Amino acid sequence: MSELKEKVAVVTGGNSGIGFSAAEQLVREGAKVVIFGRNAESLDKAATKLGSKAIAVQGDVANLADLDKLFATTRERFGHIDVLFVNAGIVEFAPIDQVDEAHFDRITDINLKGALFTVQKALPLLRDGASIIFNTSVVNQIGLPAASVYSATKAALRSLARTLATDLAPRKIRVNAVSPGLIRTPILSRTGLPEADQQAFGKQVSEQTPLARVGEPEEIASAVVFLAGQGSSYVNGAELAVDGGFAQV
Secondary structure: OOOOOOOEEEEEOOOOHHHHHHHHHHHHOOOEEEEEEOOHHHHHHHHHHHOOOEEEEEOOOOOHHHHHHHHHHHHHHOOOEEEEEEOOOOOOOEOHHHOOHHHHHHHHHHHHHHHHHHHHHHOOOEEEEEEEEEEOOHHHOOOOOOEHHHHHHHHHHHHHHHHHHHHOHHHOOEEEEEEEOOEOOHHHHHOOOOHHHHHHHHHHHHHHOOOOOOEOHHHHHHHHHHHHOHHHOOOOOOEEEEOOOOOOO
C-alpha cells in the first residue's frame, strides 16, 4: 500500500505540463488531489483524466482572492492538506535593455508573489509534518541570456525553500524544491519565441546536457512524489536537481 494513500495534495498549475504529471502520479499513489489553474478548459480536461480522486479549482495564483477560493474549496472537500506542490509559473524572455515594468510585474506576480502567498494561505490547512515542494529551475544556478527576471524569481524560490524550512520547523513541515532542466512541456511555446528559436534552444540545451536529451514531465513528477513521501523524511530545505546533469557537471 502506498504511503500517500488517502493523503491530500494541492498542485498549483496542475492543469498541464509538470503540474499535471505530478497530480497524475500523486493520484496513482493513492492521494486525493486538488489542481488549480487559470484555464477552465484545460482544467476540466485534466480533472476528467485524473478521475474521481481529483477536483479542479479555477483561479490565478497572483490573485489572492482566487487563492482564498482554492483553500476554502480544499477545506470544504477534504479538511486539510498533506502535500503542497507550488508549481504554477510562467516564462518570458527579454534582454535586460528591453525589460519593462509590465514584464517584471507579470513574472514576479505569478512566480514569486503567487508562490509565497500560496504557502501562507495554505498554512491553516497544512497538517503538522506536511510536505511543501517548490518548482524552481536550473536557471537559478546558471546565467541564461535574456532571462534576468525569470531567473531571479526562481532563485527567490530556492531561498524560500530554505527560509520556510526554518520558519515551519516547529510544525515539522518539510520544505524542499525540485529543480528541472529543460522539460518537454508546452511552456516554451508560451514564451513568445518563434518556433525555430524554440527548436534551436532545445537542441542547444540537449547538446550541453550529459544525458543528451530534454526531460519528460513524468521524471519531475517522480521527484515530487519522492519529496512528498516518507522516503524523504530527513530531506529539508534542499533542492533536488532533475536536469540530466545540465547544471551539475
